[in-house]
Amino acid sequence: MGKVALITGVTGQDGSYLTELLLAKGYAVHGMMRRASVFTTERIDHLYQDRHEGDVRLRLHYGDLLDAISVRRIISEVKPDEVYNLAAQSHVRTSFDQPVYTAEVVSIGTVHLLEAIRDYRDSTGKEVRFYQASSSEMFGKVRETPQTEYTPFYPRSPYACAKVHAHWQTVNYREAYGLFACNGILFNHESPRRGETFVTRKITRAAARIKFGLQDRLFLGNLDAKRDWGFAGDYVDAMWRMLQQEDPDDYVVATGESCSVREFLDEAFSSLDLDWHDCVEIDPRYLRPTEVDVLLGDASKARDILGWKPTLTMRQLCRMMVDADLQLAEQERTLADASHLV
Numbered sequence: 001m002g003k004v005a006l007i008t009g010v011t012g013q014d015g016s017y018l019t020e021l022l023l024a025k026g027y028a029v030h031g032m033m034r035r036a037s038v039f040t041t042e043r044i045d046h047l048y049q050d051r052h053e054g055d056v057r058l059r060l061h062y063g064d065l066l067d068a069i070s071v072r073r074i075i076s077e078v079k080p081d082e083v084y085n086l087a088a089q090s091h092v093r094t095s096f097d098q099p100v101y102t103a104e105v106v107s108i109g110t111v112h113l114l115e116a117i118r119d120y121r122d123s124t125g126k127e128v129r130f131y132q133a134s135s136s137e138m139f140g141k142v143r144e145t146p147q148t149e150y151t152p153f154y155p156r157s158p159y160a161c162a163k164v165h166a167h168w169q170t171v172n173y174r175e176a177y178g179l180f181a182c183n184g185i186l187f188n189h190e191s192p193r194r195g196e197t198f199v200t201r202k203i204t205r206a207a208a209r210i211k212f213g214l215q216d217r218l219f220l221g222n223l224d225a226k227r228d229w230g231f232a233g234d235y236v237d238a239m240w241r242m243l244q245q246e247d248p249d250d251y252v253v254a255t256g257e258s259c260s261v262r263e264f265l266d267e268a269f270s271s272l273d274l275d276w277h278d279c280v281e282i283d284p285r286y287l288r289p290t291e292v293d294v295l296l297g298d299a300s301k302a303r304d305i306l307g308w309k310p311t312l313t314m315r316q317l318c319r320m321m322v323d324a325d326l327q328l329a330e331q332e333r334t335l336a337d338a339s340h341l342v
């Protein structure tokens with residue numbers, strides 16, 4: 001029998017790529033999702049299409065990291081071999097507006113999950129392997145460059161503070177209770193499925209819409225920030241590899257190259273023969289009270305122990321995102337033209 005995985009945050013960018021990966025490896029995948037007044041499964045709908053054919057290997061369960069009882073119930077129903085905790089209020093700027101909510105979901109929510117797994121393991125004797133989505137944001141005002149597993153944390157946002165708490169709880173459950181628990185300290189990773197309010201997707205979506213005459217301005221914040229940007233499809237593979245090792249540990253996952261928001265803008269707009277200086281305006285609403293200026297990761301440990309390496313450069317990633325957003329913009333243009341004909 002194949003393994004059983006539970007993914008929290010299954011409707012998010014990483015949740016969708018990880019679901020694809022695990023289904024391809026023969027896992028039965030269970031996803032925890034929140035109830036909302038609109039559909040939130042757009043990123044995984046294509047994986048759900050075989051549901052009438054008997055062999056249903058993706059099942060969704062309503063639950064919320066804030067609702068400890070729902071988390072416990074899902075663990076005992078699903079009986080997972082592996083749990084990937086990807087759920088989060090993951091937007092850094094928003095975390096300044098909602099610091100308490102962010103802390104509750106990101107840190108207390110993770111403890112709900114760890115406690116549920118520990119009790120389930122203790123009452124059944126079944127080992128459950130746990131992956132925690134830690135973040136390069138924890139390095140914040142960086143203490144050294146590049147950042148490794150040994151670089152001290154200096155979080156610069158409510159989101160990053162909450163992730164530091166969840167990170168150390170994960171280490172503590174490993175050391176105190178012998179849980180097989182790993183932190184993946186992932187640097188920024190993007191894709192055509194990236195949420196539209198994160199800067200890379202905001203840029204590629206706007207560039208494509210500007211090309212099709214669907215918008216004329218793009219409002220951004222700090223263009224000088226630098227990030228180590230990789231492809232989300234590569235990064236979920238690193239998550240899986242961590243849980244296949246003999247011993248649990250923590251790993252940095254990064255490309256080892258850092259680019260500024262300005263460079264990403266250049267790449268996206270020039271690929272469409274556009275000049276971003278004609279359309280971009282700086283809007284102070286998108287600045288942060290405290291900024292993370294430069295992130296650059298050293299993923300040597302992941303390369304040596306997990307055999308992991310990134311497959312796309314920032315430029316290739318940017319082109320992939322622009323191409324996908326061009327298709328969306330073209331569809332939008334066609335719809336707009338059709339509605340004028342009616």
Ligand code: NAP
Pocket residue numbers: 008009010011012013014015032033034036040063064065066085086087088089090091105109133134135136185186187188189190195
């Ligand atoms: P994302 O697209 O924002 O997805 C977040 C997911 O969490 C969504 O499925 C969301 O559900 C769910 N969620 C939010 N609050 C929840 C709650 N209270 N209970 C249950 N589910 C909840 O994020 P992502 O980019 O895929 O990132 C995945 C994880 O990696 C996050 O923990 C993020 O903080 C972390 N991370 C991301 C990056 C990156 O560059 N992408 C880097 C390092 C770490 P809805 O669909 O209902 O909103």
Ligand code: GDD
Pocket residue numbers: 090091092093134135136137186187188189197198199200202219220221222223225226227261286287288291292295
């Ligand atoms: N979102 C956004 N919107 N960011 C902007 C904008 C804008 O209009 N203009 C400039 N930026 C700058 C931000 O100030 C930041 O320095 C950089 O672009 C990247 O912002 P985001 O794309 O929002 O990502 P992030 O680095 O803050 O956080 C992402 O990566 C983390 C890993 O380092 C998120 O995915 C986090 O969940 C993740 O942990």
